[in-house]
Amino acid sequence: MTCISNLKKIGVSLLALSILIPLVINSANSAYAQQKVTINGAGATFPFPLIDTWRVEYQKVNPNVNINYASIGSGGGIKQFLEKTVDFGATDAPLSKTDFAKAVNPVHIPETIGSVVLSYNLPGVTTPLKLSGPVIADIFLGKITKWDDPKIKQLNPNVTLPSNPITVVHRSDGSGTTFVFTNYLSKISPEWSSKVGSSTSVQWPTGIGAPGNEGVSASITGSPYSIGYVELAYALTSKMNYATLQNKAGNFVIPSIESTMAAVSASASTLPKGTDPWTSVSLTDAPGKNSYPIASFTYIILYKELSTNPSIDAQKAKSIVSFLSWAITDGQKFSKPLGYVPLPPAVVKIDQQTLSALTFKGSPISTK
């Protein structure tokens, strides 16, 4: 009997220990290291691998600053930023006019660039398919239904195309990727613009939905004669077939880090200041000979007056600024291996101006 009650006591105390030990260790930790700062952020899923790499790498640069980023989607990022539950938000789509007004002086800090590729599954076709904006729009509008449609044939005279029907795959969840893709189609096709429009989730005229880049790519690999859109970083790591696209200048461009960078450089001169609204900023259908047409910034959003968010104190404000200054300069070297496009110098300059314009309780923040 004593043996059994002992067992029980041991069990209960083990349970209690498993909960208490981490508590004690952590409180001891925080007592020793008073300077530790945790920066909480949330938002877009697209830049998550890059920001997560920054989290680990920045620990090596400044061990006292912890970065905590949760990928909850662009919409969620904007909402939590407006509700001030996180220190910074992240989004693929710039703040809308209403959100910009609601936030009272937010700033946009483009932290990396991504592009969207048209990925397809065509058994027997080995040469990369060539597509143009209007043809893509027609495919996703359901107007081109067969692979050997004359419009596709015209772009690919040397490819024998099967006469199978096209299976269109799109995202079923709200996504920054969808925003970039539909933004491009709206620019290219007036019909798309009036019928479907551009948003993080739209009413698709045709096709099957799949969740996440993962789901879309699995659907494409699983069903022959299908086409869909995924992020470049994803297509590169998963080795899928993707189409070369005709850009504004009329050239066919392979999606790559270089061609996306060309698109950004071509648009860099037209960018607003970080403190201005970015609602109309778009890198899609960019001018330039080598520009890939479906590219987009992804942004960190902050309040210009950092103390607007009550959970940011002077020390945290300083840490946020130093982290972001590091991310847009030294941090950019981690983008290429992950399939992201590094920021061109012109954009880094805009970001640096934005960061130096930030204030805490009215006074500028020195990171020295």
Added chain:
Amino acid sequence: MNKENKDYKSIIQDSIVKNSKKRKYINKLITVVLFGCVVIAIIPLVSILVDVFENGSAAFNLNFLFLPPGSIGSNDGGIGPAIQGTLMIVGFATLVGAPVGVLVGVYLSEYASFSSSNRRFAYLLRLFNDVMTGIPSVVIGIVGYITIVLALGSFSIVAGAFVLSIIMIPIVARVSEETLKLIPNSLREAGYALGVSKWKVVWHIVVKGSKSGIVTGIVLGISRIAGETAPLIMTILGTSLFFSSFNSPVDALPLRIWRLASQPYPSAHQQGWGAALLLILIVLSLSIVLRMISQKRGFQLKTAT
């Protein structure tokens, strides 16, 4: 006369033989059908366990269990914060949810059947309790987000434990009430006959006597909340850091699994499988341990009396 008698006998015998054949046939048929249903029920369970074990066991090592995650896709680090977070959130939720749930069950079974107004109240309570068990956990997550996250201004373990305890209470209450009702009235009456006060009868006879049932209810509640993802997304947000304070985001296993699964990297998937396996093991071992404790207790009481 005799001959007729014999005829009847043979007719009856014939029909018995016939009937028994039919009965045996039906019996066999039903047995096969029932067994088939059992197999159908077990196939998904076993295949899930096998799949999770096959894919997840490779991820297990000391680093995986104790380190914070490395950068995504690098296969470094582990899921330490998620394990700690799940233990803490489920622990705190149980600290609140289990006693409240059990006491609601005690009220419904022992105190609510006196006057007619009490009975009506108990009826409503039971009804709402059942409705509560049916509310999608996402909705409860939104409640936690609005009442706690927005009020405190940050995602926190408090909000996570709060929503999980709300999910847990109706389950524990329902099961406790049902088990308490199983205690025979004669035992209660015996207590009253000896002049024992009501709360003593309830505590020493009814509650202690149905301990194993109550523990089952609590285990059911724990296993349910340990796997909840949706309400946690809205209350604890998720993080790669160990617990630091009661008003900062924490991590949890289901959340981590979901995040890892939506990444394009095979190493992330591997860690996700590992986390899934660990979650199953935690819930399984917890329920085995709690059951062993409660059953030993019950056995002991019986031999003592």
